[in-house]
Amino acid sequence: QQPVQSPQAVILREGEDAVINCSSSKALYSVHWYRQKHGEAPVFLMILLKGGEQKGHEKISASFNEKKQQSSLYLTASQLSYSGTYFCGTANSNYQLIWGAGTKLIIKP
């Protein structure tokens, strides 16, 4: 079942913070976060694994609450380059990734 991302879209001014959430109805093994700019391929940001290991981007942080089956991506002091659509992908015990519908982030100067 597809994870639910919220919000669907958000508009910020440069320098403001944003939080994007990803919730699943199933127990999770890992959560992936990717960003896709218009007309480009999705680009890897971060993986959060069950047990607390994280791999990814130095300037972006995320949390993974295994009990609540959800993850949040934190974008602080946003820059124009952060604009794009953010996707979470969740994996349960069968290790297949299922992707959320995406959160569109617009940063205005």
Place this chain on the structure above:
Amino acid sequence: DVKVTQSSRYLVKRTGEKVFLECVQDMDHENMFWYRQDPGLGLRLIYFSYDVKMKEKGDIPEGYSVSREKKERFSLILESASTNQTSMYLCASSSPFPWSSYEQYFGPGTRLTVT
């Protein structure tokens, strides 16, 4: 610099035509994936392959087939294109199992229009 390339950025085909989409990766990855991306639906897995000549169905395999004769190349085939297959198609590759622990590298996508 790692690369996943796709044969075409834009493709226009007629209903009923057989369509080939090709993907090549240069990272020696075992796993390769074909996704379809539609507005509001995110990425949906069509097929994936974890080794040469090995394939597994994803969530929406109907109307599609795949071929992997060489490790670096993964082809998606639309046997008889239909208008509801108009979409963006993305190829990706990743390190071995469990692929959910490793990042996926995506190609630039092929926007297919079936008329």
